[in-house]
Amino acid sequence: MYRLAKPTSGKKGILRSIHTTQANGVPIKVVFVRNRNKKSDWLAILSTDCTLSDQEIIRIYGMRWDIEVFFKTTKSLLKLQKEFQSRSYDALISHTTIVFARYIVLSWQNRCSVDDRTLGGMFYELCDEIDDLDWAVALQQLVEILEDTLDKSNKKIQQLIKSQLQQWIAGLPNYIKVYLPVSVCES
DSSP states (O other), X not given: OXXXXXXXXXXXXXXXXXXXXXXXXXXXXXXXXXXXXXXXXXXXXXXXXXXXXXXXXXXXXXXHHHHHHHHHHHHHTSOTTTSOOOSOHHHHHHHHHHHHXXXXXXXXXXXXXXXXXXXXXXXXXXXHHHHHSOHHHHHHHHHHHHHHHHHHSOHHHHHHHHHHHXXXXXXXXXXXXXXXXXXXXXX
């Protein structure tokens, strides 16, 4: 199929693209791009929306890949699956929320210190607000929201959320813990 596709000129990284039909009759568009890791190889990106441009297919694939990386990171490094187990829907939601909050804090800290990439146009739109909001203030606000949620929930859920929060705080570096309210660190 690669040999049958017409070479694309003037589009950086895009080698070729072709419209074809799968064995089940679904029309597809396949875009062949240069492999960044090995320049002599190519990668094929398939789309069932044949109206999209080559660049749009690559852009959408890039966003989907970021989501895959996010889930892999939360599962393997932040232990989304194995750190906590429960049959309670509310407990699972609170655990997932805390793991995702950890990811957000770590990503933001990484972006502020070493990474110039963004997570899309939303970052550019919120840049001014993020500059105005100190990360320590944002962390305190997050903890206050969790405390408010605790006050509104039943005792069993409160215990589950508190244990999750304590595990999360225990895993934080000490230089971050100093920004947390004292009431949270003591509970």
